[in-house]
Amino acid sequence: MQGLNVNNISMEYQVPKGDSVEALKNVSFDIKAGEFLTILGPSGCGKTTLLDILAGFLEPTGGEASFNNQPINGPSPQRGMVFQQGALFEWMTVEKNVGFGPRMAGKPADEIAKKTQHWLDVVGLSDFGTKAVYELSGGMQQRVALARCLANDPDLILMDEPLGALDALTREKMQGLLLKLWKETGKTIILITHSVEEALMLGERLFVMAPRPGRIEKQYHLPFAAQGVTGNSREIKAQSDFIEIREEVLAMIWGMEEEIMGSKGEI
Amino acid sequence: MSNFINKLWGSKSKASKTVTFGDSSFVNAPGGRIWTFISIATLILLWVLSSIFEWVKPIYWPPIQDVWSQFLVISSEGFRNSTLLEHVAASVGRVLAGFLLGCLIGIPLGFALALSKTMNRIFDPIVEFLRPMPPLALIPLVILWLGIGESAKIFLLFLASVWILALAARSGAMSTNLSKVHAAYTLNASKRQILFHVILPNALPEIFTGMRVAIGVCWGTVVAAELVAAESGLGMMVMVASKFLSTDIVVLGVILISLIAYVIDIFMRYLERRFVPWRGKAKH
Known part of the structure; x- marks a missing residue:
């Protein structure tokens, strides 16, 4: 099966005093090639752990995951990752960052230059190739991170709150860019976010995860990403069906957060 | 000339920061070297004066001209x-x-x-x-x-x-x-x-x-x-x-x-x- 297959994954952490925490318990799902999945959940629900397992940075204590029929047991250029921040190489210019993947793979220089230019064009940074990354704003840095990931041509892109550190306006624009990139490249994308609106807007599918043990509490199939590719995202976010689901998901997450706070209060 | 003086004193830029204590960006910034010059000149001047007026016995600290002639x-x-x-x-x-x-x-x-x-x-x-x-x-x-x-x-x-x-x-x-x-x-x-x-x-x-x-x-x-x-x-x-x-x-x-x-x-x-x-x- 092309795409991602996650089969009964569990992740248990040992903590001092002999206790263990179940960051993930029996998580299973499939994603078709080209799907856009978003994941929401309160802190501690294991969503970052899940992403790290899919990237191959962590090995689950139970179950297995495979991508395009190959078991995941380490990082692979097939599965790219975009981090919240801090993952750009500040000792390299913008274009060196973008060309990093092809350069490490030993591709010829003209091919690297072509790819770099192409992806810088796509994310709207063609004039910034020779700048240092620390000279760019947060939003531009994330666009560099996207271009760097895409220049390496992964089939699956994992995003760990890629827009989390951006201001509201930039964030909204970047959501549009993500939808555009998804449409144009046909990549499979999994995106973690704390913003319910963002999760609804971008995901064809949405997982709401719950903590203790970390699991998928509820799954939605959503029409908004498809609409957003062509339509106006502000209008979509103002639609009544969007608002309805938004409030439902918000209430669910608030409930979980309160439960966490409550149990902490008891201690 | 005024440009040179500004460089020496470290001109105050128009967008002056109000908080300077705790902001160490001046360390590698150009300008303001006049203070470096003054501090070195003062030390040398003190040494020259002490050599002239023999404030210190040569065995404790030699006069500047002795060091120079040894050099x-x-x-x-x-x-x-x-x-x-x-x-x-x-x-x-x-x-x-x-x-x-x-x-x-x-x-x-x-x-x-x-x-x-x-x-x-x-x-x-x-x-x-x-x-x-x-x-x-x-x-x-x-x-x-x-x-x-x-x-x-x-x-x-x-x-x-x-x-x-x-x-x-x-x-x-x-x-x-x-x-x-x-x-x-x-x-x-x-x-x-x-x-x-x-x-x-x-x-x-x-x-x-x-x-x-x-x-x-x-x-x-x-x-x-x-x-x-x-x-x-x-x-x-x-x-x-x-x-x-x-x-x-x-x-x-x-x-x-x-x-x-x-x-x-x-x-x-x-x-x-x-x-x-x-x-x-x-x-x-």
């Missing part, structure tokens, strides 16, 4: 069969040799401590045990092992620098943001490529700080190293002169050592700006 004499006639330039060259050569050896061993050692668990467990106690050991205390042993030739002196300087460099490299490598390493792995990089394209550049700022400290310590140790039967060198010159209470030569030697160390430090700062331009600019 001229030793430059032309030499001291103990070597000219001043030969003394300088001998010390600079030893310091650089010891320092470079220290880099060659210390930096890879620091990386090994930070990057390999086994290496860390094996070498960490050894490094921590040897680190506080003063090179001076080892002089008798070093003479037994290596004799009284150049290698003994260079080895002492190596000992003075190697642990500083190892710790700097270790701390630099440890400060690598894991996201960067993860990103590199998903971008096709091999372990070797991650070492040279991610971990090494990431550690460079701290390595440079370590290098500046180490080379300073090496200059501080060169006097001791040249206790080992040296025939030339600024340290040897100072030691011999102090035995004869020739404070003018002692002061001349000490000033030269400090001056050379300062020039080298300026050069290191230049290299740092050239090779680590992102220092302090990364946001995370």
Whole structure:
């Protein structure tokens, strides 16, 4: 099966005093090639752990995951990752960052230059190739991170709150860019976010995860990403069906957060 | 002219910051060197005045003209069969040799401590045990092992620098943001490529700080190293002169050592700006 297959994954952490925490318990799902999945959940629900397992940075204590029929047991250029921040190489210019993947793979220089230019064009940074990354704003840095990931041509892109550190306006624009990139490249994308609106807007599918043990509490199939590719995202976010689901998901997450706070209060 | 004065005083830009205490961006900023000039000029003036009015006995602190005339004499006639330039060259050569050896061993050692668990467990106690050991205390042993030739002196300087460099490299490598390493792995990089394209550049700022400290310590140790039967060198010159209470030569030697160390430090700062331009600019 092309795409991602996650089969009964569990992740248990040992903590001092002999206790263990179940960051993930029996998580299973499939994603078709080209799907856009978003994941929401309160802190501690294991969503970052899940992403790290899919990237191959962590090995689950139970179950297995495979991508395009190959078991995941380490990082692979097939599965790219975009981090919240801090993952750009500040000792390299913008274009060196973008060309990093092809350069490490030993591709010829003209091919690297072509790819770099192409992806810088796509994310709207063609004039910034020779700048240092620390000279760019947060939003531009994330666009560099996207271009760097895409220049390496992964089939699956994992995003760990890629827009989390951006201001509201930039964030909204970047959501549009993500939808555009998804449409144009046909990549499979999994995106973690704390913003319910963002999760609804971008995901064809949405997982709401719950903590203790970390699991998928509820799954939605959503029409908004498809609409957003062509339509106006502000209008979509103002639609009544969007608002309805938004409030439902918000209430669910608030409930979980309160439960966490409550149990902490008891201690 | 007004431009020049502004440069000297450090012009106040129009967008003046109201909070300056705690903001160290001035350290590497140009301008305001007038204060440097004043502070040096004041020190020299005090020395000249004390020489003229004989405030201090020459045996405690020599008059400036004595030091100057020793400088001229030793430059032309030499001291103990070597000219001043030969003394300088001998010390600079030893310091650089010891320092470079220290880099060659210390930096890879620091990386090994930070990057390999086994290496860390094996070498960490050894490094921590040897680190506080003063090179001076080892002089008798070093003479037994290596004799009284150049290698003994260079080895002492190596000992003075190697642990500083190892710790700097270790701390630099440890400060690598894991996201960067993860990103590199998903971008096709091999372990070797991650070492040279991610971990090494990431550690460079701290390595440079370590290098500046180490080379300073090496200059501080060169006097001791040249206790080992040296025939030339600024340290040897100072030691011999102090035995004869020739404070003018002692002061001349000490000033030269400090001056050379300062020039080298300026050069290191230049290299740092050239090779680590992102220092302090990364946001995370």
